[in-house]
Amino acid sequence: MAPVRERWPSAAGSTGDPAGPDAVRLALQLEVPTDVRLIGRIVQLVSRQARELEFPAAICSLNVPVALSEALSNAMLRGNKEDPAKRVRIRVMVDPAGLVMEITDEGRGFDLETCTQDPTTPANVVREDGRGLFLMRRLTDRVERYTEAHGLARNVVRLTIKRPPPADGS
């Protein structure tokens, strides 16, 4: 009997597997209590994995850390409302197409489409808040939100960063 291959969420999307059978893939899953002091260590761990799988330096030092930090902050502060008994799950999938980070909390979620505040307008740039989702959108290729249907309802934010093509075009 042929082994069943688990579906691999990829930056390439759900259609096909452009990476091929020899591609190097990494999957990482963490589950942590709601504690913002953990965010720095989680971000460091994920950024290091991206670097080891040869993502460009700027993506590893800016896009991944800031976007992931924002998603974790949202999950802990808004989703789980700082309740230390509630958990946050982080799944990271890296393959040749890119990097996908899924952050799951125990909150009710939010409507991504209505969260479109622009923090760069003259009126908003002096505000202390309102930059989190904006940064996630600007520093990733795609931000999605959905409710995990099986088991208890969970709010999932998925961030996708595609791997840029090689500079020499090869």
Place this chain on the structure above:
Amino acid sequence: MSFTMTKHGNVVVVDVDGQLIVGNRQELKQKVLDELEKGERKFLIDFARTGYIDSSGLGVLVSLSKKIREQAGELRLADLNDDLKTLFELTKLDTLFQIADNRDRGLESF
């Protein structure tokens, strides 16, 4: 992650070692506000040893800028690496803060 404060003439220089993020932003805010309370009015935050800043960290900088200005003081920033410059440009916070290339120039600018 730590914040070190040193006095250079009448300027308080704050070194941010590591990240400025949701988990430590309050520590930075409190340290600067304590100095403001003691009568200090000129502050330079040096990011030469800073990895990254998240939106909470940016929010604290905006908050401190307001509070220092309310006390007739000045807050300036220095030594942003390329990633941090990108972050400040994306959020247009480069238009809100006076940013020096390095610590010496930041100190001279007061």
